[in-house]
Amino acid sequence: MSGLIKSSLARKFVMALSGLFLVIFLVLHVTINLASVISPDFFNEASHFMGYNPIVQFLMQPILIAGVIVHFVMGFVLEIQNKKARGIAYVKYKGSANAPWVSRNMIYSGLVILAFLGLHFYDFWVHEMTYKYVEALPQDPTRYYHETVEKFAPFWRTALYVVSFVLLALHLWHGFASSFQTMGVNNKYSKGITIFTKLFSVVVPLAFAFIAIYHYLNPITH
């Protein structure tokens, strides 16, 4: 087992597994968010549950954060190794001739997503933590919808979110199916996985973007 931790393949498994884990999280996330468009009440309910359920808060949330950190740190470690493996760069290198742009630029789409996560954490997670633990304000199961929609009032934030979702789409376009290949799945189902990946990587970020734009266009008027 110790070999597993050190080997390049093991690191790839970690990338793939953490990536797939984050994909599952995205599904959950987008589902709850969509509720904010359809039913503000359900959105509040779900958000409140997620915010105060101890299992979510003290087990799933740390796992999620760990997953994010592992995925990013491993991504950087691998990128550095990969750069080293080339050594001297080509004077002329025509990467576009043999591999799609998205697959060659995962580090950049990843970096944008990381930067976005910084903003996103600041917007929501830091706010939540401050509300619950720093200021220790009382529980209010109806505040979420209202807080969320207000976040999308400024154009710049909505625009940044939308741009990030585009990069997320690109990241998923390659990453999702790629994790199956890394896990050793390349068989008669692979075609299906690829088609699903393409659908998924368009639909999910599109939904996120739609929600952001929807709230920007439909501010809460008091």
Add this chain to the structure above:
Amino acid sequence: MGKLDSKVPSGPLADKWTKHKNEIDLVNPANKRNIDIIVVGTGLAGGSAAATLAELGYNVKTFCYQDSPRRAHSIAAQGGINAAKNYQGDGDSVYRLFYDTIKGGDYRSREANVYRLAEVSTNIIDQCVAQGVPFAREYGGLLDNRSFGGVLVSRTFYAKGQTGQQLLLGAYAAMNRQIQRGKIKSYTRHEMLDLVLVDGKARGIIARDLVTGEIERHSAHAVVIASGGYGNLFFLSTYCMGANVMAAWRTHRRGAYFANPCFTQIHPTCIPVSGDHQSKLTLMSESLRNDGRIWVPKRLEDAQAIREGRLKPTQLSEEERDYYLERRYPAFGNLVPRDVASRAAKERCDAGYGVNKTGEAVYLDFTSAIMRYGREKALTSGMKDPDEKTIRELGEKVVENKYGNLFQMYEKIVDENPYKTPMKIYPAVHYTMGGLWVDYNLQTTIPGCYAAGEANFSDHGANRLGASALMQGLADGYFVLPYTIGDYLSDDIRTGAIPTDSPEFEKTEKEVRERIEKLMSGRGIHSVDYYHKKLGKIMWNKCGMSRNEKELKEAITEIAELRKDFWENVKVPGSPDSKNQELEKAGRVADFLELGELFALDALKRNESCGGHFREEYQTEEGEALRDDKNFKYVAAWEYVGKPKDSKLHKEDLVYENIEVKTRSYK
């Protein structure tokens, strides 16, 4: 002639090898650890020998000029490997393979060696399958066979058009296993420049590290030369660019006899020469002759029109075509042996029927096969009255399945689609049957110096049958040499390591250094390739597919003059103390310039036609080879005495106790 003892064991033919193995001395496993063996060349013969010797316990050092043992030119063999397995139940047997090989070689090979080859052929297939060589299989999961020229059974095992590659990678894998165990030390990008003799025995080599230019001494208790053939003598050939005779020739100069140098195989189906810039020729596998029909136009004016581009081959009707092999050799048709097919092509082209710009090409046409397969396919898929076009399409698919990679290769090189228009082919130098003379134990006339694979002369006589080279290389390496070498080494168990600081090593290294210095100090007028191309032209024109006394004599003089010119005027840029490809080439061409002369001499002295050696003076009224068994049923083994043309001839008479020597006929 005392020196030319073939050491063929007595007794019935079928028992000789078993009896011999039982009687020879062995080295016990503990003692093998104290014995070093050098193997020069890591193709099928060298690679398999090295792996087996190391596995038996000897310490092996391998040398190859390539950057990896896996790149030896055995890798380019396409068609297959023969074995008398009789899996097809078509009446094959060890005896039949033996007989076909002797007959194919035009009765100029040693009976006992060939029988042993046929005998161990079956082991090779077992061995390779156990090693994971992915041979072609039938749907039932068993091994598939195909047919090759000069035989009437299907005994050729294959892996698509890449049989040599798969077998070599098998030997390379076996080597890797021993490298990992520390039993083989592999020296890549190293070239053997000379053989070191101590007390008349081969005790080591001088090699050059091709990367650093360093000259190194390596000692051993025995040296195996498995450095391949010398077809690059002709400059243009199907050999790889680096193939050379240096190891074998240096060994010859140190006392090993060189046998039958003029026995060269000119392969009938190669892509024709397109221009002066050409650096090598590409083979189209013999397997294509299973389905392709060879022809030229019947009328001279049609041939001329085709050459001038006024007429297309597809415009000629069946009646206007001359399927000359089918016409001349109805029994074997397009599957006559290589020497016969090559000569017939040359005969037609010389008569003015050639079909490309240079007039040196004939057609290899798949239309009949495509239509035949197409009709068959249409029938089996239940089509009723399919039209021409559908049949053609179906047929093309079948042909693509069988030869797709070869057709693709042809199209890449020639830029013509061989499904639509017939391939153009012409004979090219492909293999050399001649090589270092060896006895039944594969030992040269130098004690402790062995030769295996194409580097020796042993099994193919005057013409090699298709799919027999791979068989011989692996037979020598896996199953013969590792045992016979023990007989010699059993005397060396108390010798201890051979020191490399002896006067003999000192002297040989000095000679090597002087030679390099001399190569580098030419006046610098012409490049190495200039000389190589000139030599190639002489060889092809005067010592090629047909030879005569006058031209052979001219060749001897011209080559000697060219050699003199070379040593005075060759230009080798750069320094000897670093990677220097021109210096590498120069050393190889220098040796070709000596061998070429001996080659012509050997051809001149053999006043008969046999196999690939065709003397215009000795032919039947129908233009077939006329053998002279009374005077030339011998192996010509040449001893080096100074100048190649003064070489001394030793004859090993060939005795056929088990088969009747007949005129070879494929009619």
Add this chain to the structure above:
Amino acid sequence: MKLYLKIWRQKDANSKGAMVDYTLNGVESDMSFLEMLDVLNEELISKGEEPVEFDHDCREGICGTCSLMINGRPHGPDSMITVCQLHMRSFNDGDEIVIEPWRATAFPVIKDLITDRSAFDRIQQAGGYISVNTSGRPVDANAIPIEKDKADESFNAATCIGCGACVAACKNASAMLFTSAKVSQFALLPQGRVEAAERVQNMVRQMDLEGFGNCTNTGACEVECPKGISLENIARMNREYLSATLKG
């Protein structure tokens, strides 16, 4: 035709290299790419300059020796061929052609366009074989029937020529396609199953030690491989490795 060549020249492993410009006239479209370089070298030699050194041997696309990065692509612009099979008809009069060696830390440059690919040999030595004695007497070949599909798949993996184009093409200089081809060849055959777990672990360990990059599934290797070795082999190796490691 007339060509403008930009070629990497480097004296030896320890020297610094640079791109050097050459103009070459009289190139014919029937020439192979390497024959074009032969012509350049003859010109250089006649001018008293050192010729450009490049690796090549069989010149028929099977030995895997030739290894040039041409205009940013391994083995040049055509697909499913090696440099020696590339012909000048793929280029036009007046073209600029940039020629570089394979670039990978594990393939250091020896001279000019020649690199040291012995890392590949060491990966094979780590386990690219079936441990059967060559001097032994194994069972009859047909005693081991193998499904045709499996045998064909194994053969397809085994056609790798070890040229290194996969490493050269990969943005990460990863050797996964090469290593997985050998792992797959044996993993698919019953003879190879016995040592399969040990083999994949040893070969991957050696691959990592040599300093190749990681696979990010861009698929560039498969596109540039002159023998069309499939990415399925990489997935198979991943699978083999995972199960081997979990088992033991």
